Amino acid sequence: MKKIVLLLVLVISTSVFSQKRAKTIVTIDGEKITVAEFKKMYEKNLGVIDDEEAKSISNNLNLYINYKLKVKEAYRIQLDTMPSYKREIALYKDQLMAPYLQDTTFINTLVEDAYFRTKNEVKAKHILILLSKEATPKDTLIAYNKILKLRERILKGENFEVIAAQFSEDKSAQNNPKTGRKGNRGNLGYFSAFTMVYPFEVAAYATKVGEISMPFKTKFGYHIMQVDDIKESKGAIEAAHILIKGTSASSENRIKDIYTKLKNNENFEALAKKFSEDTGSKNKGGKLGKFKAGRMVKPFSDAAFSLAHVNDFSPPFKTRFGLHIVKLIKKHPIRSFDEMKKELYDKVKKSSRMQLSKNAIVTKLEKKYTIIEFEEAKKILNRNDIRTLPKDSLQQTILRINDKKIGQEVFVEYIKNRSSSPVFELYKTFRDTQIMDYYKENLIYTEPEYAHILKEYEDGLLLFELMQEKIWQAATKDSLALKKYFKTNVANYKTDELKTIKGQVINDYQNFLEEKWIATLRQQSEIIVNKRQLKGLIRFYREE
Numbered sequence: 001m002k003k004i005v006l007l008l009v010l011v012i013s014t015s016v017f018s019q020k021r022a023k024t025i026v027t028i029d030g031e032k033i034t035v036a037e038f039k040k041m042y043e044k045n046l047g048v049i050d051d052e053e054a055k056s057i058s059n060n061l062n063l064y065i066n067y068k069l070k071v072k073e074a075y076r077i078q079l080d081t082m083p084s085y086k087r088e089i090a091l092y093k094d095q096l097m098a099p100y101l102q103d104t105t106f107i108n109t110l111v112e113d114a115y116f117r118t119k120n121e122v123k124a125k126h127i128l129i130l131l132s133k134e135a136t137p138k139d140t141l142i143a144y145n146k147i148l149k150l151r152e153r154i155l156k157g158e159n160f161e162v163i164a165a166q167f168s169e170d171k172s173a174q175n176n177p178k179t180g181r182k183g184n185r186g187n188l189g190y191f192s193a194f195t196m197v198y199p200f201e202v203a204a205y206a207t208k209v210g211e212i213s214m215p216f217k218t219k220f221g222y223h224i225m226q227v228d229d230i231k232e233s234k235g236a237i238e239a240a241h242i243l244i245k246g247t248s249a250s251s252e253n254r255i256k257d258i259y260t261k262l263k264n265n266e267n268f269e270a271l272a273k274k275f276s277e278d279t280g281s282k283n284k285g286g287k288l289g290k291f292k293a294g295r296m297v298k299p300f301s302d303a304a305f306s307l308a309h310v311n312d313f314s315p316p317f318k319t320r321f322g323l324h325i326v327k328l329i330k331k332h333p334i335r336s337f338d339e340m341k342k343e344l345y346d347k348v349k350k351s352s353r354m355q356l357s358k359n360a361i362v363t364k365l366e367k368k369y370t371i372i373e374f375e376e377a378k379k380i381l382n383r384n385d386i387r388t389l390p391k392d393s394l395q396q397t398i399l400r401i402n403d404k405k406i407g408q409e410v411f412v413e414y415i416k417n418r419s420s421s422p423v424f425e426l427y428k429t430f431r432d433t434q435i436m437d438y439y440k441e442n443l444i445y446t447e448p449e450y451a452h453i454l455k456e457y458e459d460g461l462l463l464f465e466l467m468q469e470k471i472w473q474a475a476t477k478d479s480l481a482l483k484k485y486f487k488t489n490v491a492n493y494k495t496d497e498l499k500t501i502k503g504q505v506i507n508d509y510q511n512f513l514e515e516k517w518i519a520t521l522r523q524q525s526e527i528i529v530n531k532r533q534l535k536g537l538i539r540f541y542r543e544e
Helices: 016-020 035-046 057-076 083-101 104-119 137-155 160-167 198-206 249-263 268-275 298-305 337-350 354-368 375-382 408-415 423-441 448-477 479-488 498-524 531-543
Strands: 024-028 031-034 120-130 187-191 216-218 221-232 236-245 287-292 317-319 322-332 371-373 397-401 404-407 527-529
Touching: 024 035, 024 057, 024 531, 031 035, 031 057, 035 057, 035 531, 057 448, 057 498, 057 531, 083 423, 083 448, 104 120, 104 198, 104 337, 104 354, 120 137, 120 160, 120 198, 137 160, 137 221, 198 216, 198 221, 236 249, 236 268, 236 298, 249 268, 249 322, 287 322, 298 317, 298 322, 337 354, 354 423, 375 397, 375 408, 375 423, 397 408, 397 423, 404 408, 408 423, 448 479, 448 498, 479 498
Parallel strands: none
Antiparallel strands: 024 031, 024 527, 120 187, 120 221, 216 221, 236 287, 236 322, 317 322, 371 397, 397 404
């Protein structure tokens, strides 16, 4: 990708001179260039110019005229139609447009919420009624009513955990008769930000302790939730453990013997490698890495997080896996918001919650635009054969955004290769996409700064292509012309050996070709400088 450095310093004076911004300083073949446009370019480069002569208004105006003539020539010979140019501009537009497609205030709120939910962990239990991605509105209503009835039973006094074990379609809640494993009865323990899918996280932190939430939907289906506790997070720790499987008398004697060795200052890592029956960690000296409280089973988490100091180890304790001794290696407390802000911002941008920022933009645009949906045309959403309907039967307008009409055919083409979601959900996504597309198409008219930077990049890239074709390649490819130029101007050099100063000669020849070419462009163009405006501009900067 070619790099065109475009410095934009928007320092436009607010003095009396600002009244003349709409005035024309030069006209090139009927195209008027305003004082403001030239002034913006001049001030942008002023900070990097040291030479007083280079700061000359007249000299800079001549250079700007030359620049405009070159760009005009690039468009004349249609360099802007080259596939490589179009690809380059498309990539740049995507990059330049990105900040306008995000609600910065909304993202900042998401980051602040994420910090609160990192610093405070919530303990909850839930009941799930599954709902497939292909669910129809009828299926969705059935699932909603089913979980609503379970909520009503709990509110009337039935036990949440009993209902969860019996009716929740989250398999972890149910007992497994084949393995003898007991279900968690809907209990999820403590968790914090980025642990659960986002709608679940939102519901958990929005529900008051002891209350039962209203049904809410995630990608898995409908849930209800009871929040049992919310407390400040202890952060994360690094720990190691020794595991002896089973809880027989023999297992207890073995773990007690290991505990005695530790109390006698034997090395924990060596004992873990020798005796631990956790095949995943024993070769690492029992190290389990970094984890938060909710990641481990409760007895293990309680024992590990109760250790006060690094290198402390616990007495033997029991979990469903067997008997353990755990050692604290390092503590990772929750850092301040300022310390975590960038990390949380990056997490938010990579997470599904970023879609909410785009939704916020769409919501704002819905209030700004006139959006009409045509119900008669939308009836095709109810047809099972919608993806195979012939084009000639898809000529009605299904959606209009201001003056832009979007037809049924466009929608059907959009959903042809999208079969994982119901058609009515795809229509909502299609509608939002069309609103965003309309916004992007009109961004050059609604965002002057975006339009200016984009135009500057487009012209700069065209100029690069033009100079490459007309000057740079011409000076290096035509060796006979280069030799002729050197022979004609040999008196200007200290040697008559071209090969010893070829780089310098090529540079001089390129300047010669450019000057000759610019002279031709000027002869072919009508250039009218408004001398009155030029003098006023010179006087303005002299006084400033």
